[in-house]
Amino acid sequence: MNALEQMNTARALVAGDKGLLAMDESDPTCNQRFAMLGIPQTEEARRAYRELIVTTPNLSECISGAILYDETIRQQKKDGTPFVKAITDAGIIVGIKVDYGAKDMAGHPGEKITEGLDGLRERLIEYAKMGARFAKWRAVFSVGNGVPSRGCIEANAQTLARYAALCQETGLVPIVEPEVLMDGSHSLQRCCEVTVEVLHTVFNELYTQQVTLEGMILKPNMALPGLSCSLQVGVDEVADATVRCLLRSVPAAIAGIAFLSGGQSAELASARLNAMNAAFEMRLPWALSFSFARAIQQPALEIWRGEEANVSAAQKALYHRARCNRFARLGEYKSTMETS
Numbered sequence: 001m002n003a004l005e006q007m008n009t010a011r012a013l014v015a016g017d018k019g020l021l022a023m024d025e026s027d028p029t030c031n032q033r034f035a036m037l038g039i040p041q042t043e044e045a046r047r048a049y050r051e052l053i054v055t056t057p058n059l060s061e062c063i064s065g066a067i068l069y070d071e072t073i074r075q076q077k078k079d080g081t082p083f084v085k086a087i088t089d090a091g092i093i094v095g096i097k098v099d100y101g102a103k104d105m106a107g108h109p110g111e112k113i114t115e116g117l118d119g120l121r122e123r124l125i126e127y128a129k130m131g132a133r134f135a136k137w138r139a140v141f142s143v144g145n146g147v148p149s150r151g152c153i154e155a156n157a158q159t160l161a162r163y164a165a166l167c168q169e170t171g172l173v174p175i176v177e178p179e180v181l182m183d184g185s186h187s188l189q190r191c192c193e194v195t196v197e198v199l200h201t202v203f204n205e206l207y208t209q210q211v212t213l214e215g216m217i218l219k220p221n222m223a224l225p226g227l228s229c230s231l232q233v234g235v236d237e238v239a240d241a242t243v244r245c246l247l248r249s250v251p252a253a254i255a256g257i258a259f260l261s262g263g264q265s266a267e268l269a270s271a272r273l274n275a276m277n278a279a280f281e282m283r284l285p286w287a288l289s290f291s292f293a294r295a296i297q298q299p300a301l302e303i304w305r306g307e308e309a310n311v312s313a314a315q316k317a318l319y320h321r322a323r324c325n326r327f328a329r330l331g332e333y334k335s336t337m338e339t340s
């Protein structure tokens with residue numbers, strides 16, 4: 001894929017009213033979510049669950065791209081059709097998570113550094129041959145006493161930028177995901193300060209590593225008070241704060257922004273994305289889209305519970321969430337859609 005094709009792919013991923021479906025949970029994360037619902041933690045159960053997702057009728061009305069995990073990109077439907085073919089035939093672009101996860105960072109108690117750069121060029125080439133056209137790498141930042149530190153922010157920002165440069169060399173569109181976590185008692189204001197500092201550092205490193213901004217997508221957190229903060233805020237306040245943070249720190253040149261959900265309830269994630277698009281869309285240089293995992297999948301997973309008989313109802317729930325987020329992109333989502 002040349003640079004122009006890459007920019008076209010990046011633009012297609014955030015075009016119109018569609019968004020991304022993250023279905024790239026690593027085996028341990030997927031197993032953890034299965035365990036909470038009593039679903040067997042086996043390769044076959046993970047495969048069956050991913051088949052449920054990729055065969056959801058009409059998903060491509062709302063979803064432009066799906067992010068897979070190494071195990072999933074190699075799997076097939078029960079009838080032998082590779083997932084990559086099923087997804088591509090449905091008109092959805094295939095992506096792949098390529099980091100090896102966030103590990104304890106030496107010298108920085110309570111902080112994480114994402115690993116996976118060694119051998120990344122070869123893995124990206126392999127994934128591109130398998131049909132992937134974009135990739136994802138996630139860095140995480142805890143908020144607390146003295147954290148995140150400059151050491152953690154700079155190391156993760158440089159790692160994200162080196163990953164993004166390697167993606168573009170291989171022809172894959174990088175999704176750059178620096179996530180400021182919701183855990184903790186910090187205020188909305190503190191989340192904003194950390195988010196702006198992280199984004200400034202990330203874009204500085206992207207510039208230093210010569211990443212083409214037009215050929216990448218940013219996957220940020222929304223600006224939110226910590227989950228245990230005593231002062232929680234309304235949907236409009238979240239929308240205002242998030243847009244303010246992004247306007248202050250994200251170059252206009254990037255192809256688009258697609259939020260992670262980060263553990264927000266599915267309905268709140270839709271309502272907050274909707275509020276941003278309803279109030280600000282005309283004033284923003286980039287599309288504000290979604291790249292949710294839990295906020296699209298969780299209701300469906302809770303219905304499926306590993307039972308074949310529940311597949312169709314789970315697919316309806318998955319489609320419903322995708323559709324709600326499609327309307328949120330347009331600023332036309334309403335809470336009444338949840339019951340109708």
Ligand code: 13P
Pocket residue numbers: 022138177260261262263291292293294295
């Ligand atoms: P959540 O939407 O569940 O936060 O997941 C998004 C994601 O892809 C994390 O890397």
